[in-house]
Amino acid sequence: MNNRWRLVEVRELPTLALWVLICAVTALVQPKFLTAGVFRSILLWIPLLVVVAMGEMMVMLTRGVDVSVGSMMGLAGMAVGIALRDHPGIGVYGAMVLGIALGATLGAVNGLLIAYGNVPAIVATLGTLGAYRGLVHIVSRGVQVDEYNLPRELGRWSIDGPFGQTLVPWVVVFAILAAAGTLLFLRFTRVGRDIYAIGGNPEAAWLRGIPVRRVTFLVYVLSGLGSGLAGVLYASRFGTINPAAIGSGFELIAISAVVVGGVSVFGGSGTVAGVVLGCLLLGTISTALTVLNIADAWQGTTYGLVILVAVIFDHWMGTRFRKA
């Protein structure tokens, strides 16, 4: 059997089934759910999540965690907004490069602390979660960047696509590129495989000569890079960049997507397809809650429950599998 291009593994099937179930139930209760408008709002919801979740996934594959993604996204997005407001000359592409580079730098700080400073991932990123969020307030002086401050071109990324005004706007294309890039990276490069090896057995990875510190550093840089890109996409999608709102609590959604997507909380296993499916599931749930007119307040509860159900399900599958 050639499993080279087998994208969907067994673990993804329950997620897929759950997604179908949620769609079906929502559609039964509220037929409006099956319209192009809803489909489009799901599609617009997901890109931010996908680019962040790709980085978070790589971190979690190495048995780490990055809870600072929301703050990195906030700081990068804020910086992009301010740059475009105060120096419109840099252009949207310049701003995009700035956002991504800034994100990667912030991620590199995490990576340095974790890989070379021996600070546990949760402590380091919990610290930078607070520190970067504070910086968002400091650089913005608490003032939000409004839609009229930003070039229209940025906003059009969320409307126009490569084929004109279609169902697939540019932000979705960026997300697809990010996911495809991650897939190729994890599957066809040695470093990508090292990421799995480190999560699977860190000690063995070191003894087998894998540069554990360097790879660990890299995954946090990549996580920052994804968050930086997400900050730019946020600016495009929402127009208004509020220092308290941008990326706040996003780490939870990202970790939910990764865990729901079947990445083991003990590291070492998980697929890009699964995580993308996880993002799709969360995006659908979020949109379904709105369509069903359930209060926004239920969102946090939902993410919490989704993580719990996913890890308990994985545990249950794991014990059944071992017994068999």
Next chain:
Amino acid sequence: MNEVLATGRRTVPRWMATPESITAALLVVAFGVSAAFVPRFLDAAYLLDRSSLYMEVGLMALAMTFVIVAGHIDLSCASILALVGTSIATLHVKLGVPLLPLVFLAPLLGALLGGINGVIVAQLGLPSLVVTLATMALYRGLAQVLLGDHSVSLPAWFTGIERVAIAGTLLPVPLVLFLGLAVALGLVLHKTVFGTWVFAMGTNAEAARYSGVPVAQVTISVFVMSGVFSAMAAMIMISRLGVARYDHALGLELDVITAVVLGGASIFGGRGTVTGSVLALFLIAVLQTGMGVANVKAEYQATASGALLIVAVLMGNCFARFRKWTASKGEGSCSGS
């Protein structure tokens, strides 16, 4: 080989070799600097008044010391605080349940919420990090479902606990409660069988289990403790602020964990003291008060808190390396002779 072991190799006095002493020294320095710039720092009434702001963090940090020494982490403590606060307020204001019995019900509710964390961690062997991250969102979400964006006001007799002083002194009730519980928990952690089990589990959970330590029960217990103390903190907070809101103590787990780690506890478990956590709490209080006086906005202070947490751990690492280095130097000179 025995002679090697018999040779003394301690190059630093024992009392200096504890992480708490660094925290204590920092506390003295921070206090001195603050006092030099802000004369009010020498006004006892002002300090006692300010102390009440930190007692909620303090109570949670006491229990978190147990959780972290046991080798776990509880990210959900601040969410438990919010959920208990909103639940009690909802039961009283919307359903008319008398408040006094509810105050005693609160710790039970906290125990239940903490117990859920503990049971999932202990029985399924899942990392406490992921489990409490999930319940952090879950409990906060439930609080939001209960109250939405509203504030619920509590009756006047219940509010203002921080302005009540112990008879004949200036000591506010929350501070006294905190110090009393700190002494009690210090004794529990360092003098009882339960405390020994907590340390054993945090040092090496497998070895502890092989040695007959009831690891599952101890795990559940520390999470229940964390829930109970968060509930107590909730009561103090809604009394102090006079209202209950779902976003109370948002992000406060960061301060709680910072206090414990800054107090010398190892995030990997097996090391930590209640004294250290208490000292670190006061250090944070002095720093934040100092920043407040210097007009640093609350939102900006997150940067300082986060940086402090990281610096605390980095310092701990350097400290451990230094100890290892002095030990290996001693060892080298011994076998050379």
Next chain:
Amino acid sequence: MVIPMGEQVPLVKAVGLYKAFEGVDVLKNASLDLLPGEIHALVGENGAGKSTLARIIGGVHTPRAGTVQVNGRTVHFHRPCDAIAQGIALIHQEPLTFPDLSVAENIFIGRQPRRHGRIDWNAVHREAAEILESLGVKIDPRAKVRGLSIADQQMVEMASALSQHAKILLMDETTAALTPSEVERLFGILRQLRDRGAALAFIGHRLEEIFEICDRITVLRDGEIVGQRLTKETSIDEILRLMVGRPLAALFAKDVKHAIGSIALETRRLTCAGQFSDITLQVRAGEVVGLAGLVGAGRTEVARAIFGIEKIDAGEIRIGGQAVQVAGPRGAMKKGLALVPEERQRHGLLMPMSVWQNTTLAIVDRLARFGWRRDAMARDVARIGVKRLDVKLRGIDQPIRELSGGNQQKVVLSKWLATKPKVMLLDEPTRGIDISAKAEVHRLVSELAAEGMAVLMISSDLLEVLAMSDRILVMREGRIVAEFPREEATAERVIAAATGQVLRE
């Protein structure tokens, strides 16, 4: 194939290596040459420093003093990849595998064949299959490693070392889990490598194997090199004498004149899926039952199941004639069981804590009043234990990690003696400890049996099993396959039963 020594340039030359762990010297002034085209055995008791020596050459440890030369050039290895870059492959005692990756990836991790800058998966699988075939094992290169037997995992690791085309191959007890036919196949490959001019270091315990394959033998004892011989100029007896440093007759034997009492521990058809099945055994008061077998035969798992650590799928455990449900180690302890675990540092001790805290960990609640610890009593208990087992230390406040392996093991034993058990389960009680501590442990076990304790002793040290046991049970692949009373047990018979060979008598 005799190589004129002294003329060839050694591929590896280690000179004057010192290494200490936690203040205990494990290697003292050790020097070693590995010549091209030789298989060089490193032998010695557990804890003699063989693995440490190999691990220094393999870049896992850095020595405190001494140098390593490769091809005549001095090298400084800081991490394993430094050694790998010099063409050194180290195969570890316990297989180092990545359970969620495929067999092929486990072989090639970090070195996957690439084409146009990307991993060529076809080549990965093809080359993995070729190497596995040359080793003569039938493992699907696309299968995940999770679920493979220890022997198969060992083969995967061997394949990985071969795929590196290393000029220097260090093997740390690679054959411990292999069956005789697998060992034969492996030896064939090692000879091929030798004939191609590679230098091989072989750490092992089975001297017959070593005499079959090795050209030179270096003997270590207590961290020092005590002798080096050409295989054809020496004998097993001489090597053994060098290893133990005293005549063999001095090995402690159990005092057998005491009466054996009633059944203290019994298991009936104990089964744990995937680990062992149908284990029926009895241990009587005052009796020492040896449990022999190859690594991975399921012996440790049986002990762990009796002690309530692993869940049982079927069968029953009876203690003192009554069927019991053992709910975890705590329950087992209350029923009078004690387990001295195989992995002392992982399962037996709290390394940063003091000797007295470790000694009294299991009874801290028994010594307490209303939940309050009574440290004075605990320290007395620790002092008694230290005295009875003659633990060498500075004081009972000393952290356990500063003690030598043998003294650490004595503390584990005194921890369990403090619980006053009726049945002792000993899992490799003398692994990795020095000769004198070993004799102490044997004396203690004999003493305990004389006092009426029932002892089930798992050991891979055949001489120990033969000397200490009243009865020997042999396990193979999760089942008990033979039982010998003391008088009928011989090394040959036990080995034959453990490996499944038919003995020609």
